[in-house]
Amino acid sequence: MSSLYKTPLTALSGVGEKRAQLFEKLGVKSVGDLIEFYPRTYEDWSVTETIENTEDGGLYCVKAVVGMPVSDARISGGRILSKTVVYDDTGTMQIVFFNNRYISAMLRSGEEYFFFGRMNQNAYGKQMVSPMFASSADGAKIHPIYRQTAGLVTKTIRGCVDQALKMLPDQINDPIPEQVRRHFGLIGLRQALCDVHFPDDRDALDAARKRLITEELLVLNLGMRDLRTRSRGVSSVKIESDYSSEFESLLPFELTGAQKRAIADCVNDLTDKKTPMNRLVQGDVGAGKTAVAASVCYTVIKNGWQTAFMAPTEILARQHFETFKKLFSNTDINVVLLTGALKEKEKRLVREQLSSGEADLVIGTHALITDKTEFKNLGLAITDEQHRFGVAQRAKLLGKGENPHLLVMSATPIPRTLGLIIFGDLDISVIDELPPSRKPVKTVLIFSAQRGRVYNFIKSEIANGRQAYIVCPLVEEGELANVASAEEYAAELMLREFSDIPVGLVHGQMKSDEKDAVMSKFANNELSLIVATTVIEVGVDVPNASVMMIENAERFGLSQLHQLRGRVGRGEAQSYCVLVSDNRSQQTGERLKIMCSTNDGFKIADEDLRMRGPGDFFGQRQHGLPQLSIADFADSKSLELSQKIADYILYVYKDLRNEELRLLKAEVDRLFNRGGTNSLN
Numbered sequence: 001m002s003s004l005y006k007t008p009l010t011a012l013s014g015v016g017e018k019r020a021q022l023f024e025k026l027g028v029k030s031v032g033d034l035i036e037f038y039p040r041t042y043e044d045w046s047v048t049e050t051i052e053n054t055e056d057g058g059l060y061c062v063k064a065v066v067g068m069p070v071s072d073a074r075i076s077g078g079r080i081l082s083k084t085v086v087y088d089d090t091g092t093m094q095i096v097f098f099n100n101r102y103i104s105a106m107l108r109s110g111e112e113y114f115f116f117g118r119m120n121q122n123a124y125g126k127q128m129v130s131p132m133f134a135s136s137a138d139g140a141k142i143h144p145i146y147r148q149t150a151g152l153v154t155k156t157i158r159g160c161v162d163q164a165l166k167m168l169p170d171q172i173n174d175p176i177p178e179q180v181r182r183h184f185g186l187i188g189l190r191q192a193l194c195d196v197h198f199p200d201d202r203d204a205l206d207a208a209r210k211r212l213i214t215e216e217l218l219v220l221n222l223g224m225r226d227l228r229t230r231s232r233g234v235s236s237v238k239i240e241s242d243y244s245s246e247f248e249s250l251l252p253f254e255l256t257g258a259q260k261r262a263i264a265d266c267v268n269d270l271t272d273k274k275t276p277m278n279r280l281v282q283g284d285v286g287a288g289k290t291a292v293a294a295s296v297c298y299t300v301i302k303n304g305w306q307t308a309f310m311a312p313t314e315i316l317a318r319q320h321f322e323t324f325k326k327l328f329s330n331t332d333i334n335v336v337l338l339t340g341a342l343k344e345k346e347k348r349l350v351r352e353q354l355s356s357g358e359a360d361l362v363i364g365t366h367a368l369i370t371d372k373t374e375f376k377n378l379g380l381a382i383t384d385e386q387h388r389f390g391v392a393q394r395a396k397l398l399g400k401g402e403n404p405h406l407l408v409m410s411a412t413p414i415p416r417t418l419g420l421i422i423f424g425d426l427d428i429s430v431i432d433e434l435p436p437s438r439k440p441v442k443t444v445l446i447f448s449a450q451r452g453r454v455y456n457f458i459k460s461e462i463a464n465g466r467q468a469y470i471v472c473p474l475v476e477e478g479e480l481a482n483v484a485s486a487e488e489y490a491a492e493l494m495l496r497e498f499s500d501i502p503v504g505l506v507h508g509q510m511k512s513d514e515k516d517a518v519m520s521k522f523a524n525n526e527l528s529l530i531v532a533t534t535v536i537e538v539g540v541d542v543p544n545a546s547v548m549m550i551e552n553a554e555r556f557g558l559s560q561l562h563q564l565r566g567r568v569g570r571g572e573a574q575s576y577c578v579l580v581s582d583n584r585s586q587q588t589g590e591r592l593k594i595m596c597s598t599n600d601g602f603k604i605a606d607e608d609l610r611m612r613g614p615g616d617f618f619g620q621r622q623h624g625l626p627q628l629s630i631a632d633f634a635d636s637k638s639l640e641l642s643q644k645i646a647d648y649i650l651y652v653y654k655d656l657r658n659e660e661l662r663l664l665k666a667e668v669d670r671l672f673n674r675g676g677t678n679s680l681n
């Protein structure tokens with residue numbers, strides 16, 4: 001049969017051009033897409049409650065008989081109020097609708113219906129306002145609820161999906177081989193597609209979801225593994241000698257054991273003549289990843305190759321530039337900076353130095369991957385704070401050389417199961433040890449009324465020569481006025497509390513050279529206090545800073561708070577983090593207390609993922625992975641199952657290119673390209 005992905009929606013009865021356009025808004029262009037437009041959630045009408053047992057505020061499905069004809073009345077504002085009373089064996093409740101002239105025709109006195117809605121109970125009795133309802137003859141079902149758009153509601157979508165499913169051929173080729181399905185208890189694709197929309201009961205729904213979720217993660221898993229094993233070919237970048245011990249003599253400190261191990265892993269990769277290095281160095285904030293990167297780049301440069309080091313922000317690039325320049329000041333290594341903020345003339349000069357080979361090491365932002373940047377002989381590409389870049393940007397940097405070595409660094413502690421997928425194409429070294437003499441940051445949670453005491457504390461720290469940060473959330477348009485605005489707040493602090501202390505302000509709307517100017521003053525201890533929005537979140541290193549106060553702490557995710565907190569506790573002094581929040585709802589309280597109880601980034605990341613899901617966890621869609629339609633990155637159980645199945649499949653069938661896996665391979669291509677063919681062909 002011809003592909004349902006090529007069948008336009010207008011093939012369905014009741015769908016004309018106009019409705020098809022509305023569907024397109026939801027990303028649904030073909031009948032095949034519609035079948036994969038999985039419900040957002042479900043209403044379970046299969047579990048009913050007696051009227052007597054319902055409680056105020058709860059969501060219920062009640063099976064009851066309409067006790068009297070619906071009465072319509074005109075009320076204030078010209079609205080129509082329709083009401084009636086329904087009953088079951090245990091009691092009665094009132095049903096009320098607003099502005100629906102058809103209710104009286106749809107609800108018949110004496111007949112039994114399911115009513116699904118929220119229960120209100122007051123002195124006069126029980127009531128549901130505008131419940132959903134269906135005749136009890138239709139049976140108690142689990143109803144799919146779809147993502148909708150103006151003019152296209154769940155009810156309409158349901159009807160269209162029902163038609164689309166009827167167009168499925170009796171036999172569809174299943175991308176997961178039957179043997180694998182049997183082994184892992186997965187139902188067939190056809191059954192799963194039908195049941196995910198219109199399940200007969202909970203069990204059928206669970207089985208359908210399990211099958212579809214597992215398949216999606218399996219496909220993702222296989223795709224990422226394929227990226228990894230697809231050999232990047234023999235590296236033309238020959239690294240003969242290891243200069244890492246020579247490098248150590250340049251450092252003002254001793255490397256930790258974990259840093260040494262990470263460097264050794266890299267040197268191993270570099271000198272292995274077969275494939276280029278493909279390594280992620282992961283370490284909590286402050287673990288000292290920069291020194292590892294510096295060592296690796298020293299070895300590469302000493303072997304006669306260039307290195308490119310890409311950072312996600314202007315500030316960070318500039319800071320790394322300063323660090324490396326200082327570190328390499330007594331060597332013949334020529335370090336240059338290339339960022340968007342440079343003047344055109346300066347950029348041109350740097351680019352000339354890169355293409356002529358005069359510059360050995362370039363540190364920069366996205367400016368590094370524009371077409372204009374060319375290298376004489378790029379041997380190593382490094383990306384810092386990898387989670388800020390997509391897979392594509394990483395690839396672009398690599399493209400600046402002939403199969404150069406790759407080192408990526410990330411402080412975002414990604415839970416293990418997820419890390420396996422996201423970084424499935426990379427080997428991993430973990431820096432699981434902080435430099436010695438670091439004291440864990442002490443974290444406390446306070447109400448805004450206690451702010452004054454924190455100000456006093458900050459003043460005393462500053463009097464002792466330390467520095468501090470005060471962070472407040474960015475003000476977005478249309479936000480409530482009670483959210484502290486960084487700018488006004490800084491002005492206020494400068495005028496009052498800290499009038500005799502040098503205060504700087506950094507916020508997102510500032511030009512990057514303005515931000516840099518403030519940050520470098522802070523780094524030089526010309527400023528004692530920085531009031532900032534989250535732009536300081538990534539990587540900034542001022543070891544003398546010992547206090548961080550975070551306003552409206554509830555507005556940040558846990559991982560973000562952890563990153564922020566990582567800006568202090570980088571020196572030898574005891575450091576403090578003060579979370580200010582008046583929001584004590586249960587969930588918020590629980591979240592913020594986790595911050596007070598642990599400094600372990602991995603534990604925090606797991607909690608964050610559990611509580612908020614991966615969308616928020618990553619801030620924006622910046623992990624570079626394809627978008628999932630039913631699975632969820634936070635679902636570690638399914639991630640693990642898919643991992644197991646992928647292992648099994650590759651064990652049994654050896655290679656994704658095996659003929660038996662033809663359809664699964666097509667799914668991999670489809671997920672990574674979003675388009676193309678698939679099993680419904």
Ligand code: ADP
Pocket residue numbers: 253254255256259283284285286287288289290291411435436539541543570
């Ligand atoms: P991150 O892993 O977050 O990128 P950095 O590389 O910025 O951390 O290092 C944090 C701070 O720790 C820097 O000031 C750095 O100079 C210092 N540092 C790194 N390694 C060591 C070490 N082995 N001993 C002492 N200080 C170190």
Ligand code: MG
Pocket residue numbers: 289290384539
């Ligand atoms: Mg860093």
